[in-house]
Amino acid sequence: MNDRFLRACRREPVDRTPVWFMRQAGRYMAEYRALRAKHTLLDLCHTPELSLQVTMQPVNALPVDAAILFADILLPLEPMGASFEFAAGEGPVIHEPIRSRAQIDALRVCDPHEGLGYVLESLKLIRRELNGRVPLIGFAGAPFTLASYLVEGGKSAHFVKTKTLMYREPEAWHALMEKLSTVVAKYLVAQVAAGAQAVQLFDSWVGALSPQDYVTYVQPHVARILAEVTTCGVPVIHFGTGTATLLEHQRDAGGTVIGVDWRTPLAPAWDRLGNGVAVQGNLDPVLLLGPRDVMLRQATDILTSVKGREGHIFNLGHGILPETPVDNVRALADLVHSLTERA
Amino acid sequence: MNDRFLRACRREPVDRTPVWFMRQAGRYMAEYRALRAKHTLLDLCHTPELSLQVTMQPVNALPVDAAILFADILLPLEPMGASFEFAAGEGPVIHEPIRSRAQIDALRVCDPHEGLGYVLESLKLIRRELNGRVPLIGFAGAPFTLASYLVEGGKSAHFVKTKTLMYREPEAWHALMEKLSTVVAKYLVAQVAAGAQAVQLFDSWVGALSPQDYVTYVQPHVARILAEVTTCGVPVIHFGTGTATLLEHQRDAGGTVIGVDWRTPLAPAWDRLGNGVAVQGNLDPVLLLGPRDVMLRQATDILTSVKGREGHIFNLGHGILPETPVDNVRALADLVHSLTERA
Numbered sequence: 001m002n003d004r005f006l007r008a009c010r011r012e013p014v015d016r017t018p019v020w021f022m023r024q025a026g027r028y029m030a031e032y033r034a035l036r037a038k039h040t041l042l043d044l045c046h047t048p049e050l051s052l053q054v055t056m057q058p059v060n061a062l063p064v065d066a067a068i069l070f071a072d073i074l075l076p077l078e079p080m081g082a083s084f085e086f087a088a089g090e091g092p093v094i095h096e097p098i099r100s101r102a103q104i105d106a107l108r109v110c111d112p113h114e115g116l117g118y119v120l121e122s123l124k125l126i127r128r129e130l131n132g133r134v135p136l137i138g139f140a141g142a143p144f145t146l147a148s149y150l151v152e153g154g155k156s157a158h159f160v161k162t163k164t165l166m167y168r169e170p171e172a173w174h175a176l177m178e179k180l181s182t183v184v185a186k187y188l189v190a191q192v193a194a195g196a197q198a199v200q201l202f203d204s205w206v207g208a209l210s211p212q213d214y215v216t217y218v219q220p221h222v223a224r225i226l227a228e229v230t231t232c233g234v235p236v237i238h239f240g241t242g243t244a245t246l247l248e249h250q251r252d253a254g255g256t257v258i259g260v261d262w263r264t265p266l267a268p269a270w271d272r273l274g275n276g277v278a279v280q281g282n283l284d285p286v287l288l289l290g291p292r293d294v295m296l297r298q299a300t301d302i303l304t305s306v307k308g309r310e311g312h313i314f315n316l317g318h319g320i321l322p323e324t325p326v327d328n329v330r331a332l333a334d335l336v337h338s339l340t341e342r343a
Numbered sequence: 344m345n346d347r348f349l350r351a352c353r354r355e356p357v358d359r360t361p362v363w364f365m366r367q368a369g370r371y372m373a374e375y376r377a378l379r380a381k382h383t384l385l386d387l388c389h390t391p392e393l394s395l396q397v398t399m400q401p402v403n404a405l406p407v408d409a410a411i412l413f414a415d416i417l418l419p420l421e422p423m424g425a426s427f428e429f430a431a432g433e434g435p436v437i438h439e440p441i442r443s444r445a446q447i448d449a450l451r452v453c454d455p456h457e458g459l460g461y462v463l464e465s466l467k468l469i470r471r472e473l474n475g476r477v478p479l480i481g482f483a484g485a486p487f488t489l490a491s492y493l494v495e496g497g498k499s500a501h502f503v504k505t506k507t508l509m510y511r512e513p514e515a516w517h518a519l520m521e522k523l524s525t526v527v528a529k530y531l532v533a534q535v536a537a538g539a540q541a542v543q544l545f546d547s548w549v550g551a552l553s554p555q556d557y558v559t560y561v562q563p564h565v566a567r568i569l570a571e572v573t574t575c576g577v578p579v580i581h582f583g584t585g586t587a588t589l590l591e592h593q594r595d596a597g598g599t600v601i602g603v604d605w606r607t608p609l610a611p612a613w614d615r616l617g618n619g620v621a622v623q624g625n626l627d628p629v630l631l632l633g634p635r636d637v638m639l640r641q642a643t644d645i646l647t648s649v650k651g652r653e654g655h656i657f658n659l660g661h662g663i664l665p666e667t668p669v670d671n672v673r674a675l676a677d678l679v680h681s682l683t684e685r686a
Contacts, residue, residue: 155500157498158628158629158664159629160629160632160664160666163627163629163630164629164632164633167629167630167632167633167634167637167638168633168634207585207606208606209606210605210606210608210627211606211608212608212641212644213627242550242585242606244587244588244606244607245587245606245607245608262553263550263551263552263553263554263585263587263588264587264588265553265554265555265588284506284553284556285501286501286502286503286506286507286510287506287510289503289507289510290507290510290511291510291511294510295510298555301555321501321503323503
């Protein structure tokens with residue numbers, strides 16, 4: 001079994017630096033586009049056999065060292081009572097954005113075995129299909145990022161409504177964060193029980209906050225989730241973007257591995273975080289659009305900067321972009337492996 | 344004359360910390376909305392008498408310590424040959440986004456006295472009208488930020504086309520940056536000649552870049568602009584958002600004052616920048632939507648954190664949002680003045 005990803009999470013020596021890619025299953029792959037032509041994104045998520053197929057596509061096509069469940073961070077919102085859809089070209093649209101305490105009180109703290117049983121079923125199928133080839137990563141959205149979609153109604157540039165709720169109605173905000181955190185913690189624990197060998201918490205948009213606001217409005221909730229999930233004994237990756245000034249606070253909230261985006265150079269970030277955690281990252285996803293030599297040079301710079309330290313998982317600073325040529329992804333994974341081969 | 348803004352730029356002692364606000368003239372003011380009901384945004388920019396009126400609105404209504412020219416960072420694109428419009432609710436739309444070297448070669452390096460004479464005329468009118476009440480700030484967009492609009496065709500989430508041009512065609516990229524920089528430098532120098540007593544360079548979106556890419560693709564151009572403008576002898580504010588990992592590189596590129604957004608706590612940012620520069624910032628603009636006590640508490644925290652240091656200009660971390668109550672802006676300016684009054 002290829003266990004270099006799990007070993008790196010635990011900061012143990014590895015034969016080569018492990019590599020996987022956020023959104024490694026996705027629109028940049030012809031196999032994925034072929035399936036999407038026949039099914040909606042939500043259908044792919046809702047149907048374990050399809051989620052299995054999509055999850056396996058990059059594992060079969062590319063030398064990645066981990067599989068990651070194909071799902072969406074918003075899925076838990078459905079059984080909580082907040083329906084949404086993916087509008088063509090626009091991303092998620094929440095049907096009834098949350099603007100009042102009453103709506104927050106009405107959210108259901110669902111049991112993942114009921115409302116999200118299909119995700120757990122997907123994990124079981126994937127784990128069986130992988131049969132030890134590479135470890136399986138589960139994931140969930142972090143409560144700030146989920147709350148931002150719920151409150152804004154979709155993507156946001158400035159998170160005005162989210163922050164306004166936070167500042168104006170801190171009790172309502174914390175009630176919302178507590179409900180989301182309870183669901184996310186149970187969901188991640190259930191994912192581990194269903195076969196996930198590591199999990200990643202995506203706090204993708206938390207970089208919109210000042211450190212002071214992060215500590216006040218977000219950190220306690222993330223800390224609670226990560227404390228609960230850590231009892232499962234699997235590595236936990238704690239990821240966000242735009243987090244240059246939040247890294248120490250994120251580390252304090254928890255996580256075996258801290259994910260860093262491309263804006264923060266990896267080696268000094270790791271120095272700040274200390275040797276108690278592994279790190280994941282952090283090439284700018286746009287570099288994968290080419291030219292290849294620029295991409296490989298910058299990836300080499302990252303690998304060189306942390307050479308000799310145990311606990312680096314190579315990844316991008318955010319998800320693979322739909323326009324990415326598959327050959328560049330393969331060349332990048334190959335470079336990571338060849339440059340880091342140990343005697 | 345109220346010169347505390349200019350004194351703070353030069354890190355000289357001041358009677359009170361100066362305060363002004365990015366977008367202090369704008370939609371949050373009823374006076375502005377009344378004018379906008381009769382004129383387009385571009386008409387307001389193009390007509391010196393209207394630009395004067397809008398510029399004066401916050402100076403007359405609020406205890407701000409500086410006036411800033413009412414204009415738009417995209418105005419220089421028009422005489423360069425790249426036409427655009429402001430689409431309702433969508434922000435700027437560039438009619439023919441730049442995608443080829445030929446389009447870059449076709450851009451005109453315009454003389455600001457010709458293509459942008461109306462801006463210079465506005466500055467003269469404003470300076471006369473101000474009559475020494477507060478200093479007048481001119482401004483321009485920085486070349487990366489302007490290039491991102493030109494290449495993407497408008498606002499962007501990931502700057503994929505901009506970065507791709509940068510990585511794939513570095514010669515074309517640098518040619519574009521050189522043309523923009525030549526125009527921006529001349530434009531700022533002309534603004535000073537027309538009456539601007541300080542200028543701000545807005546590199547609003549440069550935080551999308553890694554430090555490595557900033558140094559390679561942007562810094563030399565910004566440094567050239569700032570070197571040229573500095574010869575005018577007026578303070579230069581160098582501003583961006585999401586710049587937590589770029590600050591030292593921005594300082595090295597130049598500027599009398601470094602503008603910092605709310606993601607980067609001001610005191611440690613200033614420690615990193617050193618005592619050779621003044622700093623401007625950095626309250627989260629969303630805090631101005633209220634409640635007022637939370638806004639005032641966080642503003643107090645900022646002021647306390649840099650108390651006793653010469654060279655702080657209070658501002659937001661980015662522009663005032665349209666939904667902002669005017670009374671909150673006034674309360675914030677009053678707080679800055681009352682908390683920082685020197686014996």
